[in-house]
Amino acid sequence: MAVQDIRSFNRFYTNVIGALDYGRRLYAPYTLTESRVLYELAHAPRTDAADLRAQLHLDAGYLTRILNKFEEDGLVERGPSETDPRRRSVTLTTPGREAAALLDERARQAVGEMLDTVRAEDRPRLAEAMRTVRTILGESRVPRPEDVVLREPAPGDLGWIVQRNAVLYAAEYGWNADYEGLVARIVADYAEDHDPRLERTWIAELDGRPVGCVMCVRDDASGAARLRLLLVEPDARGLGIGDRLVGTLVGFARDAGYREVVLWTNDVLAAARRIYRRHGFVLVAEKPHHSFGRDLVGQDWRLDLHATPGGRRGVAGGGAG
Template sequence: MDEIDRIRAFNRAHTRRLGLLRQGYLEAGLSLAEARVIFELADGIGWTAGALSQHLGLNEGYLSRLLSRLSKSGLVEKTRHPQDGRAHILGLTRDGLIRAAELTALSRAQIESWVDGMPEAELAQLVARMEAVEASLARQSAPAPEVELRDLAIGDAGWLVEQHGVLYARDEGFDASFEALVAEILADFIRHRDPAYERGWIAWQDGARLGSIFCVKGPEPGLAKLRMFLLLPEARGLGLGQRLLDTCMSYARETGYRRMVLWTHESHEAACALYRKNGFSLDSAVPVTSFGVDLVEQQWSIDLAG
């Protein structure tokens, strides 16, 4: 038996010992997944469904069905998120807190029955070995290298032109005129950038570029323009978009800009939702034909002094 088979054998034995194959977890009338959700909510962290889904590694649709059942059972409740009106904070009801306490007591009793009579030194050794296993597995699943935001440098402009051209052609059907526009914007920035009032950032992780954002001067004093906001598909959902936007807006405020504007398209739903979440207002939406396709151009703005 090799190492992989020995790990599999341990998992099977531990699964059987915990009773995870039975219809109800700890004979408490709940599935293992339902009990785990209750345990997590009992910690009082203030999970949203999306965050809890990622934390537990559960499909969002499956978790939604679990939460629905627990809600109908009177164990889970939702309250409006104080900073994001579209999101909800999950929590336990009074009955849910009682059930969580019951599950904790049952779980402790189960473990206590296993180690009852075990010499103290042997128990301490067992716990130390379990912690060593957890630490070893945690190292294997350590977070990816930190994302670094760097100033625009040699080679970045060419990468930006290529990525804008390829991604927008693939995802939205843009023709080559969009790639030409991006090249013109970048050429103007490189040739005429005012370093006291304009800056571009490129997001890097583990030697690869993931995205960008630029702050440039607008057509009137005190007005900043947000440009070149790009995230590669593999970088989406990591919070990098919010970090880039925060960095750009903070720079604009620190530099003395009073207002920021940006131009985008209605089809960029994720980006538009991020703008709205951060206080931008939609000023205009105009149907146009650009880059070989029909679009709705949007202008957004925000008062940076507010």
């Protein structure tokens, strides 16, 4: 490949990005760099200014001016770092989170409008080509925990949960299509009728692709929060994603007013069970059963939220839950 090929592609892609922000409607009233800072702060609820500068490759003085502006506008708060008194932490305020959410909504809408011009049958090929470019040009970069973003599901993500559960559990444990059917029913029930105040799904995203998930639903029998479908992709394990997903779910359940979180899993899922223990879950019952084409030992776990006021802070999947 010639240098000129890359430069030509760069000019083409720059025009595409410019078209997304035609008339500066996407980032207004912020610059592109200011919008990137807001995005990073929104997806890392508490971070040090030094870490932020390293993540975005920004000059220290430039970042300081941006944060000063944000602080004057009431978008951020700064204080001593919890880990190093020589550093300053940066946290979004409520107006800051609202501004970041508005920018994210605009970006999703702009990209959606661009994709509307692409034929449906060409979209998978486009996504794969983008992943190929990212992988080849970034293959020397080792993923870091801070590269992982937890977000709500986008269109297609619920289908991804079903597909990846079916594929991974078949490959790693030999489970048959009965498990895929169970996951499909869980996801369909959630998609058709869930209360966002009490039920939520999180997708872990790394380099623009989903690599993990967990679901919190209300248990009809007990009224407790039920953890379901914890999963982390094999190539993303070791980054603490499972811990973050469970910790986020526990925090949500506590804020939503639940008294306890319950889950059902199987004893073969050792990595997931270690995560549950770290977050204070206790094994309350287990029973042998034959499901998904295998002889298994099902386990019921429980977390008393009143007994663990603070909560605890990679990793395999957790079963249907």
